Amino acid sequence: MNKFIEALFRISDTYVRYRYYQINKILKKGSLSVEDIAIEAIVPLFYQGKDKSNFVITDKVKEWTPKIEYEEAALFFLNKIIAKRVEQYISSLLRQSDPFFSRILDAVNYLIRTQSYKKTYYLGKIYIIENDEVISSEVIDENTFNVLPSSLFIDKKNLLFKIMTYIKSETDYFPAILCNELVLRLKQLNFSGFKKHDESLDDIEEIELDEIIKAGLKSTINKLKNSYFDTNKLTEKKYTVFKKALTDMAEDLKNGGVSPGLYKYLQEYQPDMSVEKYHNDYHNILEYLLRTLKTNIAEELRVN
Amino acid sequence: MGFSEVMDNQIDKVSERDLFNFVFFYELLSEGKKEFLNNNNEKYGQIRFYKKLKENLMIGVDNKIKENLAERISAYKKKAKNYKTLSYGF
Numbered sequence: 348m349n350k351f352i353e354a355l356f357r358i359s360d361t362y363v364r365y366r367y368y369q370i371n372k373i374l375k376k377g378s379l380s381v382e383d384i385a386i387e388a389i390v391p392l393f394y395q396g397k398d399k400s401n402f403v404i405t406d407k408v409k410e411w412t413p414k415i416e417y418e419e420a421a422l423f424f425l426n427k428i429i430a431k432r433v434e435q436y437i438s439s440l441l442r443q444s445d446p447f448f449s450r451i452l453d454a455v456n457y458l459i460r461t462q463s464y465k466k467t468y469y470l471g472k473i474y475i476i477e478n479d480e481v482i483s484s485e486v487i488d489e490n491t492f493n494v495l496p497s498s499l500f501i502d503k504k505n506l507l508f509k510i511m512t513y514i515k516s517e518t519d520y521f522p523a524i525l526c527n528e529l530v531l532r533l534k535q536l537n538f539s540g541f542k543k544h545d546e547s548l549d550d551i552e553e554i555e556l557d558e559i560i561k562a563g564l565k566s567t568i569n570k571l572k573n574s575y576f577d578t579n580k581l582t583e584k585k586y587t588v589f590k591k592a593l594t595d596m597a598e599d600l601k602n603g604g605v606s607p608g609l610y611k612y613l614q615e616y617q618p619d620m621s622v623e624k625y626h627n628d629y630h631n632i633l634e635y636l637l638r639t640l641k642t643n644i645a646e647e648l649r650v651n
Numbered sequence: 652m653g654f655s656e657v658m659d660n661q662i663d664k665v666s667e668r669d670l671f672n673f674v675f676f677y678e679l680l681s682e683g684k685k686e687f688l689n690n691n692n693e694k695y696g697q698i699r700f701y702k703k704l705k706e707n708l709m710i711g712v713d714n715k716i717k718e719n720l721a722e723r724i725s726a727y728k729k730k731a732k733n734y735k736t737l738s739y740g741f
Contacts, residue, residue: 353712357708357712386723386724484694
């Protein structure tokens with residue numbers, strides 16, 4: 348069993364390492380390593396399955412069609428199942444770490460549902476393709492997708508159509524759009540104001556990210572002051588350190604997401620703080636303030 | 652149109668499974684697919700990825716990762732028994 352789990356880890360690790368450049372950039376600042384992500388992605392496969400003596404992965408083997416009878420089919424199945432798990436785990440990390448990502452993804456999903464598109468897993472990534480298509484040739488990679496002309500991303504109602512048409516007419520790639528990378532590109536291009544009412548893109552307005560971040564940060568710093576400084580739970584020096592850390596977190600939220608290693612945000616402004624001291628005295632406060640910051644930003648997005 | 656003509660027409664329709672087999676189970680591909688993929692190898696980034704995956708499957712796992720696996724997955728035992736393994740290390 349150990350060898351089997353190690354092989355699953357190796358598959359997972361390869362997907363994280365070579366298919367997710369974007370997440371690697373976010374990780375560079377945090378304490379969560381590529382290996383940690385690769386492990387976390389496979390953990391749910393070893394939860395208890397439907398039959399309590401089995402694991403989830405056993406159920407998946409039984410459900411897989413066509414039936415797995417040969418080594419070739421088994422290895423291909425494992426490759427597919429791990430690729431999907433990695434994608435699901437990384438998507439959930441992106442959603443958790445970035446309220447903008449979540450909002451834009453909802454809007455892109457709305458476009459997929461209401462126009463003639465569907466999502467498909469391919470080599471550990473979610474691609475948007477036209478209904479009734481099956482990927483049958485080379486697909487666009489992350490680096491190439493990220494340098495597609497910005498003008499393709501402006502007409503939000505025809506977003507998918509425009510990108511798809513460009514890929515068909517100007518490249519040799521199969522017409523497929525990288526889903527999460529599309530969301531990140533939209534965010535990067537600052538076309539990210541989405542009204543909550545009906546998830547549609549009809550109400551899209553271009554909202555300045557900076558303004559939203561600033562407003563969300565201001566409310567969070569007020570919370571910090573009222574709940575921790577005014578009540579003497581934090582000294583003035585610590586209050587200033589927290590304020591600076593929150594400002595950095597807000598900036599990271601704008602640029603891709605907060606890195607999971609929160610300790611580093613405080614350590615930046617108080618280098619003599621030990622990890623132990625941080626975990627005993629400050630981790631819960633910072634985690635709570637980060638949740639508050641995300642909620643405040645989401646609220647700003649909702650009302651704008 | 653005969654079967655071979657149909658196959659010839661579909662030879663440039665390469666599935667994910669074909670690319671996977673090209674790297675892991677070459678002998679299972681049809682001669683037409685082998686020839687097509689050998690001639691168009693560079694066009695497919697997926698092949699590069701699967702080659703990297705094949706390499707990585709042959710690499711052992713260090714002790715720190717073994718400890719982390721044992722911590723997170725109860726089925727992973729710190730002291731493993733020796734089982735008969737398949738081609739790719741498990």
